[in-house]
Amino acid sequence: MKTLLRLFVLVLVGAGLTMTSCKDDIIKKRKEVKFDCPQLRLDIGDRCVTRDGNVGKVNKDCECETKNTSKYDCPKLELNVGDKCKTARGQYGTVNKDCECEAKRDTVKYDCPKLRLNVGDKCKTASGNVGKVNKDCECETSSTSKYDCPKLQLNVGDKCKTASGNVGVVNKDCNCVGKKR
Numbered sequence: 001m002k003t004l005l006r007l008f009v010l011v012l013v014g015a016g017l018t019m020t021s022c023k024d025d026i027i028k029k030r031k032e033v034k035f036d037c038p039q040l041r042l043d044i045g046d047r048c049v050t051r052d053g054n055v056g057k058v059n060k061d062c063e064c065e066t067k068n069t070s071k072y073d074c075p076k077l078e079l080n081v082g083d084k085c086k087t088a089r090g091q092y093g094t095v096n097k098d099c100e101c102e103a104k105r106d107t108v109k110y111d112c113p114k115l116r117l118n119v120g121d122k123c124k125t126a127s128g129n130v131g132k133v134n135k136d137c138e139c140e141t142s143s144t145s146k147y148d149c150p151k152l153q154l155n156v157g158d159k160c161k162t163a164s165g166n167v168g169v170v171n172k173d174c175n176c177v178g179k180k181r
Contacts, residue, residue: 040064044058054066073095077095077101092116111133111137117133118133125152129141149170160176162177
């Protein structure tokens with residue numbers, strides 16, 4: 001019985017040495033792995049995540065590229081050259097050919113200075129719908145719906161934003177008034 005037990009212990013010890021040896025071989029092989037993009041430790045076509053948190057694939061230049069980058073002239077901004085943008089200082093401008101937001105000079109003349117837009121520019125109505133600036137400097141949608149309050153493009157009882165920025169309701173005089181508690 002003692003001999004059998006000693007034999008069993010020897011077999012276990014031998015198996016442990018063999019497993020350790022295999023493990024060392026695997027570690028050596030991992031170190032020898034060559035990546036297409038060693039700085040990323042990824043290959044071209046591998047899944048990656050951009051700094052903005054978007055999921056993409058590694059391109060031939062070893063950059064993480066998202067699927068939607070082909071839609072924009074300036075993928076990092078997700079805008080095209082000539083699109084309206086806002087600078088880091090909060091000024092309005094347009095995207096230039098270098099994909100930078102270039103502030104417009106104060107000498108720019110607008111058809112509708114209060115809106116800082118021209119007739120025909122895209123805008124948002126009080127209800128949040130996308131429309132275009134009309135000749136009266138009002139944002140209107142192209143829908144044929146009739147509104148109780150056409151200037152607001154809302155009906156009496158619809159939700160709206162008051163001048164103070166709170167949620168209100170359109171009254172019969174087409175004014176946005178705060179809700180009463």
